[in-house]
Amino acid sequence: xxxxxxxxxxxxxxxxxxxxxxxxxxxxxxxxxxxxxxxxxxxxxxxxxxxxxxxxxxxxxxxxxxxxxxxxxxxxxxxxxxxxxxxxxxxxxxxxxxxxxxxxxxxxxxxxxxxxxxxxxxxxxxxxxxxxxxxxxxxxxxxxxxxxxxxxxxxxxxxxxxxxxxxxxxxxxxxxxxxxxxxxxxxxxxxxxxxxxxxxxxxxxxxxxxxxxxxxxxxxxxxxxxxxxxxxxxxxxxxxxxxxxxxxxxxxxxxxxxxxxxxxxxxxxxxxxxxxxxxxxxxxxxxxxxxxxxxxxxxxxxxxxxxxxxxxxxxxxxxxxxxxxxxxxxxxxxxxxxxxxxxxxxxxxxxxxxxxxxxxxxxxxxxxxxxxxxxxxxxxxxxxxxxxxxxxxxxxxxxxxxxxxxxxxxxxxxxxxxxxxxxxxxxxxxxxxxxxxxxxxxxxxxxxxxxxxxxxxxxxxxxxxxxxxxxxxxxxxxxxxxxxxxxxxxxxxxxxxxxxxxxxxxxxxxxxxxxxx
Amino acid sequence: xxxxxxxxxxxxxxxxxxxxxxxxxxxxxxxxxxxxxxxxxxxxxxxxxxxxxxxxxxxxxxxxxxxxxxxxxxxxxxxxxxxxxxxxxxxxxxxxxxxxxxxxxxxxxxxxxxxxxxxxxxxxxxxxxxxxxxxxxxxxxxxxxxxxxxxxxxxxxxxxxxxxxxxxxxxxxxxxxxxxxxxxxxxxxxxxxxxxxxxxxxxxxxxxxxxxxxxxxxxxxxxxxxxxxxxxxxxxxxxxxxxxxxxxxxxxxxxxxxxxxxxxxxxxxxxxxxxxxxxxxxxxxxxxxxxxxxxxxxxxxxxxxxxxxxxxxxxxxxxxxxxxxxxxxxxxxxxxxxxxxxxxxxxxxxxxxxxxxxxxxx
Numbered sequence: 106x107x108x109x110x111x112x113x114x115x116x117x118x119x120x121x122x123x124x125x126x127x128x129x130x131x132x133x134x135x136x137x138x139x140x141x142x143x144x145x146x147x148x149x150x151x152x153x154x155x156x157x158x159x160x161x162x163x164x165x166x167x168x169x170x171x172x173x174x175x176x177x178x179x180x181x182x183x184x185x186x187x188x189x190x191x192x193x194x195x196x197x198x199x200x201x202x203x204x205x206x207x208x209x210x211x212x213x214x215x216x217x218x219x220x221x222x223x224x225x226x227x228x229x230x231x232x233x234x235x236x237x238x239x240x241x242x243x244x245x246x247x248x249x250x251x252x253x254x255x256x257x258x259x260x261x262x263x264x265x266x267x268x269x270x271x272x273x274x275x276x277x278x279x280x281x282x283x284x285x286x287x288x289x290x291x292x293x294x295x296x297x298x299x300x301x302x303x304x305x306x307x308x309x310x311x312x313x314x315x316x317x318x319x320x321x322x323x324x325x326x327x328x329x330x331x332x333x334x335x336x337x338x339x340x341x342x343x344x345x346x347x348x349x350x351x352x353x354x355x356x357x358x359x360x361x362x363x364x365x366x367x368x369x370x371x372x373x374x375x376x377x378x379x380x381x382x383x384x385x386x387x388x389x390x391x392x393x394x395x396x397x398x399x400x401x402x403x404x405x406x407x408x409x410x411x412x413x414x415x416x417x418x419x420x421x422x423x424x425x426x427x428x429x430x431x432x433x434x435x436x437x438x439x440x441x442x443x444x445x446x447x448x449x450x451x452x453x454x455x456x457x458x459x460x461x462x463x464x465x466x467x468x469x470x471x472x473x474x475x476x477x478x479x480x481x482x483x484x485x486x487x488x489x490x491x492x493x494x495x496x497x498x499x500x501x502x503x504x505x506x507x508x509x510x511x512x513x514x515x516x517x518x519x520x521x522x523x524x525x526x527x528x529x530x531x532x533x534x535x536x537x538x539x540x541x542x543x544x545x546x547x548x549x550x551x552x553x554x555x556x557x558x559x560x561x562x563x564x565x566x567x568x569x570x571x572x573x574x575x576x577x578x579x580x581x582x583x584x585x586x587x588x589x590x591x592x593x594x595x596x597x598x599x600x601x602x603x604x605x606x607x608x609x610x611x612x613x614x615x616x617x618x619x620x621x622x
Numbered sequence: 623x624x625x626x627x628x629x630x631x632x633x634x635x636x637x638x639x640x641x642x643x644x645x646x647x648x649x650x651x652x653x654x655x656x657x658x659x660x661x662x663x664x665x666x667x668x669x670x671x672x673x674x675x676x677x678x679x680x681x682x683x684x685x686x687x688x689x690x691x692x693x694x695x696x697x698x699x700x701x702x703x704x705x706x707x708x709x710x711x712x713x714x715x716x717x718x719x720x721x722x723x724x725x726x727x728x729x730x731x732x733x734x735x736x737x738x739x740x741x742x743x744x745x746x747x748x749x750x751x752x753x754x755x756x757x758x759x760x761x762x763x764x765x766x767x768x769x770x771x772x773x774x775x776x777x778x779x780x781x782x783x784x785x786x787x788x789x790x791x792x793x794x795x796x797x798x799x800x801x802x803x804x805x806x807x808x809x810x811x812x813x814x815x816x817x818x819x820x821x822x823x824x825x826x827x828x829x830x831x832x833x834x835x836x837x838x839x840x841x842x843x844x845x846x847x848x849x850x851x852x853x854x855x856x857x858x859x860x861x862x863x864x865x866x867x868x869x870x871x872x873x874x875x876x877x878x879x880x881x882x883x884x885x886x887x888x889x890x891x892x893x894x895x896x897x898x899x900x901x902x903x904x905x906x907x908x909x910x911x912x913x914x915x916x917x918x919x920x921x922x923x924x925x926x927x928x929x930x931x932x933x934x935x936x937x938x939x940x941x942x943x944x945x946x947x948x949x950x951x952x953x954x955x956x957x958x959x960x961x962x963x964x965x966x967x968x969x970x971x972x973x974x975x976x977x978x979x980x981x982x983x984x
Contacts, residue, residue, distance in 0.1 A: 193778040196656055196700035223806040224692050229778065257696050292694045294652070387941075497867075499941055604807075606691070 106160050108326075109543025110146060111359050111536075112139055112168040115380045115439045116513075118539040119146035121154045121161075125366075125544075129154035130536040132513075134439070139170050140316045147324055158325035163615070165542040167333040167355045170313050171306050175207070175403035182251045182308040183212040185244045186301050187237065187273075189220035189256035189265045190293070193229055199255070199297055204404040211305045214249060216240040220265045221257030224604060225556055229257060232265045234272060241276035251281045253304040255297035259286035261554050281307045288350060288409055290552045291606060295399055295408035302405065303350035310349035314342045331615075336410050337362045337392050337541070338548035338612055341581060350409070353402055356538060357414045361386045361393045363541030364509040367531035373507035374496050374525075377537070378514025380422040381436040385415045385495045388509075390590050392612075410550070417495050421514040423455040425484055432487055446472045455517050458484045465516040485519055493523045500524065511537035548590075548612035549576025556604050565607055566592070573611040582613030624674060624744065627667040627735060632657055634837025637930075639731035641836055641854060642829070644921045645935040646904035647728015647754030648690040652697065657735055665739040669747050669830055670720065675818035679719040681746055682707050682815055683763065684737055685730040687775070687798060688808035690936070693729070696806060699778050703733050704740045706776035706812035713784055714772050714815055722746040722821060724761050724813075726829040727754030727904075733810065745830070746818075752826035752952045753921050755964060756903045758798060759791030762952075763814055765960045766824035770794040773813030777805035785813075826952045832858070840930040850930025851945035854923070860949035861982060863908060863915050864897045865889050865927065868942045884924075884938045886946070897946060899924070901935040906969050908946060916948035916978045917971070919955040919964040923947040948978040 106123045112135055120130040131149040136142035143166065151158065174180050186199035199215040200208045218240065219233035244252060252273055256265040263286040270282045283304040289296030317330055331339040335354040345352070357377065364375040371391040377384045387394040393412035400411045418434020422441040425432050437444040437452055444450035446457040447468030459465045461473040461481045500506055505526035510518055511534045522528050533540060551572040555565035570589050577587045591610040627635070636654040639647070657667065675681070684703050686693065711717055718741075721734040726749035734745045750761030764770055770791040775783045775798055783801045788794045794813070802809045816824075835857045843853035851862055866886035873882040881902045888895040898909045905922035908915050916922050924933045927943040955964055956977065966973040 190697070192699050192780070194697040194699070196698045197652065197659070201659060202655055221696070223696065224689070225806075227806070229696070229806070291691060293697055294694075498943055604689075 106156060106162060107543045108147065108150065108161055108164045109539040109541070110143055110164070110166045111356060111538035111542050112143065112166070112170070113356055113379070113538065114169070117142040117146045118536045119150040120533070120536050120539040120543055121150055121156050122540065122543045127533050127540065128156060130533060130539065132535065139168060140313070140320060143317070144320045144323070147320070151324070159327070161326050161328045163328050164321060164326060164330040165333060165339060165545055166317065166330060167359045167538065167542040168352060169356065171309065171349045171352050172354070172402065174306060174309055175302060178207055178210045178403070180309045181211050181305040183214070183249050184251040184253060184301055184305040185212070185214040185216065185247075185249045186297065187216045187218065187240055187252055187254045187269060188297065189218055189232065189254070189269060191217050191219040191230065191233070193221065194257060194293065197294060200301065202294060202406060203298070207403060207405065211301070212249065214244070214247065216243070222259075222262045222265070224258060224261065224554055226262050232268055234268070237269050237272045238276060241273050245277045250277070250279060251283075251304040251307050253283045253285065253297065253300040255285035255293065255300055257293060258554075259284070260291055260552050283307070283347075288348065290408050290608075291554065292399070292408045295406050298405050299350055299407040299409045302402065302407065303348060306349040307346065310346045314345055318342070331545070333359055333542045333545050335412060336395070336548060336550075336610070337545060338580075339545045339615060344580070354411050357384050357386060358393050358412045359541030359545070360384070360511055360538040361388055361412065361541065362391070362545065363537030363539070364388070364511045364531065365391045366540060366544050367511070367533060367537060368507070368509045368529045370507045370509055370529065373509060374499055375509045375511065376492060376496065377512040378510065378517060379420045379512050380441055380514070381418065381420045381438050382416045383419045383492060383495065383514065385417070385499050386412055387499050392590055415495055415499050417491060419455070419488065419491050421454065421456045421517065425453045425455060425458055427480055430483055430487055432484065432491065455488060455514070458488070459517045462519065464519050488517055489519070489522060492518065496522060497524050510534065546612045547577060547580045547582045547615050548610060549573045549578070549580055549582075550608070550610045551576065552606070552608040554604055554606045562605070565605070566609075569607045569609040570611070573609040577611040577613050581616055583616040584613070587611050587613035624668055624670040627657070627669060629658065629661065631834055634834045634841060635731060635830065636837065637840050638833030638836030639726055639728060640932040641840070641923050641925065642726055642752070642833055642921065643728035643754040643932060643934070644904045644923055645901055645933070646756065647725060647730060648686070648693055649934065650729050650732055652694065653729045653732030653736070656698075657732060657739065660736070660739040667735045667738045668744040670744040671747050672818060672822045672825065672827060675720060675746070677817065677819035679818040680716050680815060681720045681722050681818055681821050682710060682718045682812055683722050683724045683750065684810065684812045685724040685733045686808065687758070687811045688802045690729070692807040696778065696808060701740060702776045702778060702780070703737050703810035703812070705780055706774045706782065706810045707737055707741075709776065709782045709784070710772060710774040710812040710815065713774065716815060718743055720744045720746050720818070722825065723749040723830070724763070725749055725751045725754055726826070726833055727751060730754075731830070731833060746821065746825075747830045748821065748825035748827045749829045750825060752829050752955060753919070754904050758795035758811070760964050762826055762954050762960065763816065763824050764791035765963050766954070768814045768816055768820060768824055770814055772815070773798070773811060775801055775805070775809045775811050777809050781805070824954070826954060843930060851925055851927070851947055854925070854930070854947060858949045860921070860947055861978065862945060863948045863982070864895070864910060864946040865892050866897060866944065866946075868938060868940055868944065871938045871940065880935065882935070886944065889943065899946070900971075902969055903935060905935065907966060907971060907973060908948065914973050915981055917966045917973055917975055918969065919951040919960065919975070920978045921947070921949035921951060923949060948982075950978060
């Protein structure tokens with residue numbers, strides 16, 4: 106059996122699954138330290154389901170620990186950025202576009218050395234090994250232990266980044282190195298930013314992995330645990346320590362993956378209605394569609410894979426005002442169970458409207474019985490209209506598509522939604538996110554520029570698919586289950602020679618053999 | 623009238639230049655960061671009107687050439703365009719009194735400012751397109767007889783290639799493109815050299831001011847939660863030609879150019895209508911219900927409906943809600959002489975250019 110856990114802003118959800126069957130689930134409040142909330146959820150769900158700890162084969166956790174650390178500028182490791190690209194790139198040094206407070210928090214140390222590649226794989230300059238050695242000595246003298254290495258066109262040829270890591274390790278034995286090509290895509294500043302953020306989270310990653318391990322051990326669970334990544338796949342504890350940044354935005358991804366699993370729908374729109382917002386995303390072959398523009402985290406532009414999510418300020422805690430009628434974006438959030446009318450408070454929320462309309466039985470319905478039925482219907486209509494617009498915005502064609510409603514706020518929606526071929530409220534909808542974590546697979550991705558003057562398009566695609574598949578297997582997928590789930594080709598503009606950027610993603614089922622205790 | 627580019631003006635110019643890029647021209651974001659960094663070092667950029675220059679003042683055009691995708695990865699060393707200008711001065715035996723943009727749409731609005739920040743030379747409030755176009759010969763300078771050479775191309779290593787005795791700008795385009803590929807697909811080209819009187823005669827004037835005003839209008843609309851598309855039109859003239867959602871994007875590569883077609887389905891007052899826009903890096907022709915409504919050289923700008931953020935052709939994607947604007951080009955780009963360089967026929971379309979107001983009969 107597996108346990109899936111999702112740490113959200115308001116609740117920490119846990120679910121026990123036996124194969125494809127949901128055995129039981131629980132919701133507990135998220136705690137400021139996150140870990141004690143996870144422990145509480147685990148204890149609760151094991152007690153509720155009467156499942157013994159030794160029956161658990163794996164634990165999958167989706168957590169906001171790392172995003173919070175960047176947003177709050179807390180628990181970040183002093184980090185040096187080493188960029189390989191001289192004589193090019195000097196005009197815009199590392200962290201040039203960072204908010205000053207975040208740059209200062211991690212020390213703002215940066216080094217530029219010669220090397221890197223052109224788009225077609227030629228060297229810009231031979232790698233400045235002596236320069237790297239000198240930088241490494243300076244980094245060691247400053248007692249910095251985390252280094253992010255970025256090299257021009259490393260997604261095309263990572264050689265210089267890999268060699269730089271060897272030199273850094275020779276000089277600083279206990280250094281933790283993040284290589285940009287392992288995290289981001291073409292777009293040097295954004296990829297470098299993601300690498301620096303990853304490097305500054307590595308100490309925290311060790312702490313958190315140790316805390317999770319301890320929490321599970323305390324519970325008597327000796328199964329391996331995994332963290333969910335923002336592309337809907339899993340990484341093992343050793344991977345988390347190296348790539349913590351890949352956990353960013355795993356929450357919306359988990360809820361979309363959970364919705365796909367629970368509904369059996371692979372292509373459609375998912376609406377996750379929470380306490381404060383509704384997140385609308387699109388499923389393509391069972392995976393979230395990815396955002397194609399730069400995404401900001403904590404004020405820093407990054408370009409690593411993120412789910413394409415459109416959020417509107419509408420949730421169970423949204424404030425409802427009449428004359429004129431408005432719903433949200435203000436919300437009582439986690440104070441719903443104190444402030445909403447049905448819970449004895451004096452704030453009219455979307456949940457109160459749902460209860461007054463008879464859509465849900467929560468709290469004391471008597472406290473909203475006096476509301477004017479016409480106004481209640483108006484509010485429900487507005488609420489539906491807001492969701493319809495959000496769904497339509499994310500759809501890929503005017504044709505109706507299946508819409509899956511998940512999250513605690515699903516109770517707010519009555520009847521049908523325009524633009525939906527069918528409206529699905531799957532079983533266990535309140536914990537779709539934890540289920541998404543529990544069922545996650547492992548994956549591999551490649552993103553490279555190919556010159557189609559040298560090889561045919563088919564050969565380039567085959568090569569990219571092969572690389573992605575190999576990466577998925579290296580990440581722990583059972584080879585026979587690996588499938589290609591996404592292929593993207595973008596021809597590079599203003600260039601002869603048919604240079605084309607090809608991105609391929611492969612995923613497979615987690616190989617549990619040999620990974621347990 | 624001269625003015626100094628301050629951080630606020632820079633922000634607006636970057637937005638306005640992005641919109642005037644008509645889907646191409648490269649994102650001005652990195653250029654904006656460059657100028658901001660140079661400003662923090664105490665450098666400044668002065669913009670002057672062409673009327674403030676003596677007739678025989680020497681003005682040099684400068685801009686980046688190559689692939690935007692390479693531009694976001696192999697970032698510049700810093701002084702490439704400065705060295706291109708200095709090498710051109712040395713070769714031609716002239717001294718620049720001012721700089722000018724060849725292309726105000728997209729990232730090339732910023733390149734002369736970088737040179738200005740280093741050299742202290744002013745930037746003339748003008749350019750050679752009033753928008754973005756993909757090729758060197760598509761500037762009003764060349765259309766109206768300014769010699770494309772001598773020209774200097776400089777790469778990230780400071781290596782320069784000098785082009786001379788080329789009278790046809792199309793030839794310079796082909797030769798410079800080949801050298802640019804060898805330079806790693808990104809270089810800076812200093813060309814042409816003009817007397818201020820010739821610049822006044824051939825250039826599209828006041829376009830830096832225009833991009834600043836476009837940016838100001840969009841920022842104002844965002845603050846007031848107004849309609850950014852209407853805000854752009856209030857400054858540029860022109861018409862909203864569609865509001866809709868992207869439902870299909872087709873792409874193909876020919877001769878190194880990313881070509882394609884985006885299809886939109888109408889929203890609001892355009893419900894039931896459809897639009898297709900053909901692009902080759904920039905938007906070329908907008909078809910509404912199968913009829914051409916706007917063609918090059920008029921501007922077709924695709925903006926995010928809510929933010930007014932320009933959507934470049936590389937970012938076109940299913941589901942975007944967009945406002946499409948048709949903005950008349952400068953009259954200098956619509957003469958028979960100009961249409962031979964920038965009309966629909968130059969991009970392989972058997973469509974006759976008619977001004978958008980005439981096509982839409984308003």
